[in-house]
Amino acid sequence: MNKLTIPKIVPGIPRPQGFMTPLKRGAFLRYLGVSAAATGMLLAGCSDDDGDKAPSSVDLGSGDTGILNYAYLLEQLEAAFYVKVIDSPYANMPAEEKTLLMEIRDHELAHRDFFKAALGSAAIAGNVEFDFSTIDFSSRSSVLTTARAYEDLGVSAYNGAGVLLESPDFLLIAGKIVSVEARHASAIRDLLNPFTAAFSGDDVVTPSNGLDQARLPADVLAIAGTYVKTMVVFDNLPS
Amino acid sequence: MNLSRIFHAIESIDPEVYERTSNRRSLFNNLTSAGVKAAATIPLIVGSSLKSAYGKGSASVGDVLNYALTLEYLEDAFYKQGLMAEGLIPENRRAIFQQISKHESAHVEFLLGVLDSMDVTPVSKPEFDFTANGMYETVWSNYAVFLTLSQAFEDTGVRAYKGRAQELVGQAALTAALQIHSVEARHASMIRRLRAEKGWITGAQTNGAPPAVYAGEDVTMQGTVNVTGLGYTTAAATQAFDEPLTPDQVLAIAGPFIVAP
Numbered sequence: 001m002n003k004l005t006i007p008k009i010v011p012g013i014p015r016p017q018g019f020m021t022p023l024k025r026g027a028f029l030r031y032l033g034v035s036a037a038a039t040g041m042l043l044a045g046c047s048d049d050d051g052d053k054a055p056s057s058v059d060l061g062s063g064d065t066g067i068l069n070y071a072y073l074l075e076q077l078e079a080a081f082y083v084k085v086i087d088s089p090y091a092n093m094p095a096e097e098k099t100l101l102m103e104i105r106d107h108e109l110a111h112r113d114f115f116k117a118a119l120g121s122a123a124i125a126g127n128v129e130f131d132f133s134t135i136d137f138s139s140r141s142s143v144l145t146t147a148r149a150y151e152d153l154g155v156s157a158y159n160g161a162g163v164l165l166e167s168p169d170f171l172l173i174a175g176k177i178v179s180v181e182a183r184h185a186s187a188i189r190d191l192l193n194p195f196t197a198a199f200s201g202d203d204v205v206t207p208s209n210g211l212d213q214a215r216l217p218a219d220v221l222a223i224a225g226t227y228v229k230t231m232v233v234f235d236n237l238p239s
Numbered sequence: 240m241n242l243s244r245i246f247h248a249i250e251s252i253d254p255e256v257y258e259r260t261s262n263r264r265s266l267f268n269n270l271t272s273a274g275v276k277a278a279a280t281i282p283l284i285v286g287s288s289l290k291s292a293y294g295k296g297s298a299s300v301g302d303v304l305n306y307a308l309t310l311e312y313l314e315d316a317f318y319k320q321g322l323m324a325e326g327l328i329p330e331n332r333r334a335i336f337q338q339i340s341k342h343e344s345a346h347v348e349f350l351l352g353v354l355d356s357m358d359v360t361p362v363s364k365p366e367f368d369f370t371a372n373g374m375y376e377t378v379w380s381n382y383a384v385f386l387t388l389s390q391a392f393e394d395t396g397v398r399a400y401k402g403r404a405q406e407l408v409g410q411a412a413l414t415a416a417l418q419i420h421s422v423e424a425r426h427a428s429m430i431r432r433l434r435a436e437k438g439w440i441t442g443a444q445t446n447g448a449p450p451a452v453y454a455g456e457d458v459t460m461q462g463t464v465n466v467t468g469l470g471y472t473t474a475a476a477t478q479a480f481d482e483p484l485t486p487d488q489v490l491a492i493a494g495p496f497i498v499a500p
Contacts, residue, residue, distance in 0.1 A: 103437065106471065107479040113469045114479075118462055159417040168405035171413075173462060175401045176480040178417065180439060182424035183481075187438040190429060195331060197338035200425040210345030211418035212425070 057231035058124040064167050065122045066237040070217050071174065072115035073128060074157055077227060078150050079108040080130050085147070090140045097191065104147075104184050111177055118173075129229035144192050151185035152204050152213070153223055154178075159214035164238045182212070300412045301359030303403045306486060307416065308350040310399055312364045313493060314392050315343040320369065321389075324379040332433065339389075339426050346419055353415065363500075371495040386434050391448040393427035394440065395484065395492050396420075398452075402483035424481070439478040451492050456482050 060069040082105035089098060116123050136142035158178035165171045186199040193201075205212050215223075217237050225232075318340035321327055328336050354361045369388065370376045378384050400420035407413035428438030436446055443450070443457040459467045459476040466476035484492075 100437075103439070103475070103478065106475040107439070110466055110469065110471045110475055110479040113471075114461055114464055114466055117464045117469060155421045159414065159421055162404070162417045163409060163411070163413045166409065168408050169462060171404055171408055172401070172483065173480075175404045175417070175420065176461070176482065178421055179397050179401065179424035179481040180479055182421040183428035183438045186425040186428035187432060190432060195335060197334050199335070199429040200338055200342065200422060205342060205422050205425070207341065208345060209349040210342035210422055211349070211415060212421040214414050214418055 057233060058126070058128060059233040060124060060237055061122065062236035063238060064165055064170050065119065066234070067161050067164050067217075068115060068119055068170060069122070069124050070161065070221075070234065070237060071158070071177070072112065072119060072123060073228075073232065074154055074220070074224065075108055075112040075115055076128055077130060077224060078154060079105065079112045081132065081135075081146065081150060081227075082108055084132060084137060085143055088137045090138050090143055093140070100187060100191070101147075104187075107180055107184070111180075128232075130227050131229045132227060134226065144188060147188045148185065148192060151181055151188055153215075153220060154181040155185055155204075156213035156215040157217070157220040159212060160216050160220070164217075299406055300410055301354060301357055303406050303416070304350055304354055304357075304412060305359070305362045306403060307400065307419065308347065308354070309362055309365065310396055310489070310493065311343055311346040311350060311419075313367060313496060314396060315340070315347050316364075316367050317369055317388070317392060318343055320379065321385055324385075327379055327382055327385055329382065335429060335433070339429075342422055342426070346422075349415070349419075353412070365500050366498040367496055368498045369496055374495065383434075386430060387447045390427065390430045390434060390436075390446070391452045391492070393423055393430055394448070395452050395489060396423040397427055397481060398484040399486075399489045401481065402485055402489070404483075437478070440481065441474050442477050449492060451488065454488065455484075458482060 058069075058073075060066045060073065082101060086098070086102055086105050093101075135146050155178060158174050158181065162171055162174055162178075165174065185204075189201065190196075190199045192198065216239065217234060218239070221228075221232060221234055318336055322333070322336055322340055351361050369378050375384055375388060378388055397420060400416055400423065404413060404416060404420075407416055431446075432438050434446065440453060440456050443453040443455070445453050457473075457477050458480075459465060459473060461480055466479065467473055471479070
């Protein structure tokens with residue numbers, strides 16, 4: 001069984017910014033600690049609505065399929081976020097920002113649909129439900145800091161998952177996607193802090209070795225869990 | 240054994256490598272309990288631990304890492320020289336290039352440290368001519384030319400790492416290579432945007448860079464899936480996936496800038 005550890009703060013590798021307030025984070029960690037540590041489940045809240053389309057839980061599965069479903073889940077999260085960003089743009093969104101965000105939205109949608117097609121019947125079924133209630137879509141700062149956090153998280157997720165893949169073909173596909181996520185992260189970071197070192201900042205690229213972050217699935221899902229309503233079972237993923 | 244490199248490697252190896260090293264716990268115990276008195280023995284402990292982390296199939300891993308080292312040498316030399324060229328980089332853009340240069344230097348040191356720990360002889364630093372024998376003779380005085388080459392090197396770097404990832408399946412070195420690969424992509428995106436381009440690659444558009452840098456970037460088939468068939472434009476389908484380059488393709492791109500190996 002995949003042991004779920006409470007996400008630890010690695011010195012010098014801060015968590016992505018803009019995810020959650022310290023209070024919320026603490027609450028989330030307790031939740032994981034009490035409810036999910038033994039089961040390897042990611043419980044980020046129960047959906048009260050009947051949710052015909054939304055499954056009550058999804059199991060990512062095992063092996064390469066599990067890792068691809070994990071990527072599929074993360075791409076669904078990113079795609080749903082950017083769809084909302086474009087559907088309800090923050091006030092006075094400059095044209096060039098809108099173009100950039102629309103293009104990123106389309107890339108994430110393409111990634112999502114690619115995984116769905118590639119996985120076929122092995123894809124996690126139904127619509128995973130997301131909870132974006134902590135994001136203020138009318139605020140440029142809220143939207144862009146969330147985008148930054150998602151993109152940095154996505155980069156770290158692919159970087160950490162690559163070694164778990166057995167198929168060279170899937171590894172290559174993951175490599176083709178992760179560099180695009182890194183391009184997004186760089187652009188979003190530059191929108192927030194133009195023409196500074198932030199695009200590849202010391203908060204994500206360790207200055208002493210020039211390495212970007214890499215996270216294992218359990219750590220990524222613990223962070224992403226804030227935004228995922230559907231219960232995600234990931235204890236069969238390779239580790 | 241180069242002690243400073245090993246020490247550098249200690250600080251710099253990512254935690255995930257330790258995660259996958261069976262003697263992770265003993266390594267940390269040794270490091271934390273050894274104390275100052277035993278400092279002389281630490282490099283040996285770490286050397287062997289790194290070797291078990293990176294050493295599996297070390298002939299091919301070493302080959303890939305030496306390939307990466309050559310590219311990092313090229314990038315490192317390029318930015319160091321660019322930052323020294325008076326009047327080349329505008330004052331309000333220097334922070335960007337200092338950051339990139341810092342990373343390329345760190346990549347060189349990191350790769351040297353890993354190769355050393357694997358007892359693989361690193362390739363020597365080539366001699367570079369970034370004018371490519373006069374083809375880019377204003378590279379140190381014309382910012383636009385410098386940016387064009389910067390973009391070419393960064394996008395080539397991204398594609399080069401991607402092209403050899405498959406040789407590292409399941410290896411600890413794969414994670415490190417991916418962690419460098421995504422940094423090159425961050426750089427590439429920024430440089431492209433400095434040139435008023437998109438941070439991502441559309442089709443095989445070159446925007447003034449050598450066409451070989453973007454050869455094959457226009458594919459829309461990913462595995463068995465035709466991404467345009469999913470309802471996406473060719474532009475979006477090609478932007479959403481970066482493509483690899485083979486070592487031969489990379490050599491053809493980098494070759495004109497290498498005077499002597």
